[in-house]
Amino acid sequence: MLDLAEELSRWCERGCDFAVATVVATHGSAPRQPGASLAVGADSTAIGSVSGGCVEGAVYDLCQRALETGESVLERFGHSDEDAFAVGLTCGGVIDILITPVRATGSPAAGTDRETLAAALAAAAAGEATAVVRLVEGPAELTGRWLHVRPGGSYSGTLGGPPELDRTAAAEAGALLGAGRTGTVALGADGSRCGQPVLLLVESSVPPPRMIVFGAVDFAAALVRMGKLLGYHVSVCDARPVFATARRFPEADEVVADWPHRYLDAQELDGRTVLCVLTHDAKFDVPLLARALKLPVAYIGAMGSRRTHLDRLDRLRHAGVTDAELARLRSPIGLDLGARTPEETALSIAAEIVADLHGGTGAPLTGADTPIHRDAPPPVGRIGSVA
Incomplete structure (x- = not known):
């Protein structure tokens, strides 16, 4: 439901009645994760999604019924082999959805x-x-x-x-x-x-989680756009003021002219932070990565050729970085997509970040027997009315 907070907050301010359907748990292959919501207003307006389209119509009807009765209900939706037109998930998964009315009157x-x-x-x-x-x-x-x-x-x-x-x-x-x-x-x-x-x-x-892009290069501009698409708060840092300008990176949330390692030292980072080093210049990379590889961030990648990478590893070892810390470094950065343009390279980097985040392999799904969706929570238990 909080994924719809901005619009639902306005509905509350206007005193609108609405019902919200929220994914509580998923089993098997399911398109949305717990917390994904569909909200239906008393005027029949609908926002959000709980399944990417598979069961939206049925959930919409349940929301309207909840608005009428004032009762919450928990429903399970899954695939029906007997009837291809039955309400269910064509992906073969199961989702449990909680529908709760939010009305301006009543107990x-x-x-x-x-x-x-x-x-x-x-x-x-x-x-x-x-x-x-x-x-x-x-x-x-x-x-x-x-x-x-x-x-x-x-x-x-x-x-x-x-x-x-x-x-x-x-x-x-x-x-x-x-x-x-x-x-x-x-x-x-x-x-x-x-x-x-x-x-x-x-x-x-x-x-939003943070993505920090070091190096105000043309590849960085494409990566900023990709980072925003993925929902990151994106910062760009470069020691050269002539390149680190908001005009060159209008979609970045922040553009900073500072030495990368000094900027990194001043940041409060968490386990969701992504660091992308695109400078491929030892005087910037080594002091920056020597610090970054000791931080509990989600992803650290560095651009450069394989020869640059080997030279970088030697320099980092001389700077006191351990082999265990070096093993965290993704370099050359990105997945092998055959990328050539800045946009294709940004896609390659983003794909590796997503794969790291969710435990993906980066291999084609065609012919694979690995799960499409991962990290499904355990079952909810009995399904039925909770009102």
């Missing part, structure tokens, strides 16, 4: 705890780290309530149970938020690990 049990939700949506729309918690399965009195969790585990709102449930759920949500993950959490209704079970959905929204 919290009817799904109208709007203030807490509105605050969470506004925070996510503003680019702040935030999480929301709602019931997937459990006691009816918890249905339609929202918990808004901030970094560190502070929270507002309530799930409608004992205070201990809110505190435990907020702590669990804070951990998922810290990792930038969306998923389900199983607790007892009293906040313990025993007693009547409840299953909660925690949706996290965090600021």
Whole structure:
């Protein structure tokens, strides 16, 4: 749902009723991951997607029904071999979808705890780290309530149970938020690990991951565009002020004229950060990579020929970089696509970043027996009404 925060926040401000359908879990090959949402307004406007088109019509109808009844429902959609026209996923996977109404009138049990939700949506729309918690399965009195969790585990709102449930759920949500993950959490209704079970959905929204491109070259301009397409906050850094200009990189979020290693030292980076070194000049590359390879970032790649790479490795070893650290370096950068132009090279680099992120092989899918979609969370459990 937080993937639609900007538009849903406006709906809340205008007092619009809507229902939101959110992917809770996936099994097998599924087109969207947990947290992906489709929202339907009382005026029949629809935004977002839960399946890339496979079951959107059926989910749209469920959202309209939820708006009428005020009841949340959990539904499972999968492929039907008996009827090719039955509602299901043609990819053969299974997705569990939670539909929750958000109405301006009625009781919290009817799904109208709007203030807490509105605050969470506004925070996510503003680019702040935030999480929301709602019931997937459990006691009816918890249905339609929202918990808004901030970094560190502070929270507002309530799930409608004992205070201990809110505190435990907020702590669990804070951990998922810290990792930038969306998923389900199983607790007892009293906040313990025993007693009547409840299953909660925690949706996290965090600021975009960073891509830092070192080297204000023509390849960098294409990579900036690709990075923005993938949802990164993209910075360009080069020690040469004549090249590091916003005019040359209008799509970058930041263009900095500074020595790469000095700029890197001043940054707060996390495990989602991507570093792309396109300078292929030892006086820039070596001090930069000697620092970068010690950082817990997601990806480090460096441009250059194989001869340049071997020379770079020797220089980095002399600079004190260990073989284990050097093993993290992707160089020459990118996958073997036969790329020649800056745009093709940017695609090659982006493909390697995506493969690293999701554990892909980079091999053609044709004829392969590896899964198309990875990292599916475990099953949700019983499927049915939670109202």
